Amino acid sequence: MKTARPPGTTGYDEVASALLATRLCFDKVHRHVLHLLPPRPARILDVGSGPGHDAATLATRGHSVVAVEPTAKLRDGARNLYAELPIEWVDDSLPALGHLCAMRPAPFDFILVEGVWAHLTQAERRQAYPVLAALLGDHGVLAISLRHGPAAPGRITHPVTATEAIALAEVSGLSTLVEVETGSIQAVNTANGVTWTRMAFRRSC
Numbered sequence: 001m002k003t004a005r006p007p008g009t010t011g012y013d014e015v016a017s018a019l020l021a022t023r024l025c026f027d028k029v030h031r032h033v034l035h036l037l038p039p040r041p042a043r044i045l046d047v048g049s050g051p052g053h054d055a056a057t058l059a060t061r062g063h064s065v066v067a068v069e070p071t072a073k074l075r076d077g078a079r080n081l082y083a084e085l086p087i088e089w090v091d092d093s094l095p096a097l098g099h100l101c102a103m104r105p106a107p108f109d110f111i112l113v114e115g116v117w118a119h120l121t122q123a124e125r126r127q128a129y130p131v132l133a134a135l136l137g138d139h140g141v142l143a144i145s146l147r148h149g150p151a152a153p154g155r156i157t158h159p160v161t162a163t164e165a166i167a168l169a170e171v172s173g174l175s176t177l178v179e180v181e182t183g184s185i186q187a188v189n190t191a192n193g194v195t196w197t198r199m200a201f202r203r204s205c
């Protein structure tokens with residue numbers, strides 16, 4: 001099954017090498033949700049895994065990781081970079097995650113959607129929530145970061161709000177655990193006025 005490439009991936013081919021060469025500190029980026037990571041070995045899904053650095057950290061820490069990424073240069077680059085790690089790399093995209101769902105994966109304990117949400121249109125965000133919620137196991141956690149500010153050159157982003165995220169999550173049976181406004185870790189984003197809302201939701205049973 002071949003799906004059209006999502007508009008949100010525009011511009012990522014051009015920066016794939018740079019992203020693969022830039023590994024940020026996982027514990028710093030994800031400090032607001034670290035306490036929600038389940039004990040290992042947990043089943044973790046990284047959606048829009050990009051250069052795969054987060055997936056690699058999680059796999060190195062003993063988790064079973066599935067990484068979904070629609071940009072081939074990033075997905076293939078990450079697979080090569082972290083070839084020694086038992087990560088399952090999947091070519092797929094939000095909002096439907098059709099390939100992944102067709103694989104009928106066991107429920108995930110934790111789903112990470114880092115730096116991806118603003119690439120989705122409002123209609124796609126609305127469609128994505130129930131899909132992500134259905135992939136979570138009982139009491140599973142969904143961690144999403146919302147990027148605010150101008151799009152990086154050559155990329156496509158949309159305005160996103162925590163209010164909308166919470167409302168969509170509730171409709172999908174997810175309750176809010178974390179909602180924190182933060183600055184950027186990367187200097188270029190800070191210089192461009194990019195800020196983030198770091199959010200986490202739990203599936204209520």
Ligand SMILES: C[S@@+](CC[C@H](N)C(=O)[O-])C[C@H]1O[C@@H](n2cnc3c(N)ncnc32)[C@H](O)[C@@H]1O
Nearest residue numbers: 006008009048049050071093094114115116119
């Ligand atoms: C800012 S990068 C973040 C990559 C990675 N999560 C990280 O934090 O290093 C955004 C990623 O989202 C991916 N992306 C864009 N649109 C997407 C979609 N509709 N579904 C899944 N991933 C998408 C891009 O290909 C890119 O790898």
